[in-house]
Structure formats: C-alpha cells, structure tokens
Amino acid sequence: xxxxxxxxxxxxxxxxxxxxxxxxxxxxxxxxxxxxxxxxxxxxxxxxxxxxxxxxxxxxxxxxxxxxxxxxxxxxxxxxxxxxxxxxxxxxxxxxxxxxxxxxxxxxxxxxxxxxxxxxx
Numbered sequence: 001x002x003x004x005x006x007x008x009x010x011x012x013x014x015x016x017x018x019x020x021x022x023x024x025x026x027x028x029x030x031x032x033x034x035x036x037x038x039x040x041x042x043x044x045x046x047x048x049x050x051x052x053x054x055x056x057x058x059x060x061x062x063x064x065x066x067x068x069x070x071x072x073x074x075x076x077x078x079x080x081x082x083x084x085x086x087x088x089x090x091x092x093x094x095x096x097x098x099x100x101x102x103x104x105x106x107x108x109x110x111x112x113x114x115x116x117x118x119x120x121x
Contacts, residue, residue: 002042009035030071037064055119062112069105073098 011017013032040061047054072080076098084093 002038002045006035006039006042009038026071026076030068033064033067037061037068040064052119055115059112059115059119062108062115066105066108066112069101069108073102073105076101 008017009031012019013028013035015028040057044054044057044061047057078094081094081097084090084096
C-alpha cells in the first residue's frame, strides 16, 4: 500500500496525473518528498524495528518531515492556511500557523539527529 501511494504521489509530482484541486499550492518537489516518505515508511515496516538500517531510514524520514514543515512555515502561500483561533486577526493566525509549522520542523530535525545517533550505536 505504501508503494502504491508513493507511486501515485510521484506521478502527480511529475505531472503524469493532472490535478485541478484548489490546494495546488505545494510545489512538485514537496509532493515528491511526500511520496518518498511513503516509500521509506513501507521499507521501514518491512525491515522491522531492530534493524540499524531502520534507524537510518527513520532519520531520512524525519528530515523529509522537517523539509515539508519548513516549506509550510517559510514559503507556503497565505491562502493555504485556514482555521486558527477565533477572535484574533487573520494576520495573527497566519503568523501563529507558520510558527507552529516551523516548531514542528525543528522538532523533526532534533528527532532525526537522535535517530542518526541511534543508528551509529
């Protein structure tokens, strides 16, 4: 199932599957990274949790998560953010959303560093 989802996302990123969604704000590189995430997750499931390669793949997976979160925090268009806290301005909610995505990205980097250390042990 992970490989199938990855292939679908790769085909979408390459333009082989046309999309007419209003959520086409993400560049093809980000969509390709998301496909790569599913591919890595499938490989990790097949390897099992006691493999050193699994720890290395976990680091790559977390760096991919961090890249997507960093893109959302730094480069996503304002129209892509919705929701937020009621009774505050849209501008405040945009800044808050970018801070949340940026913080999540930094947490993923920290977890990836931990996974690298674990793989080296």
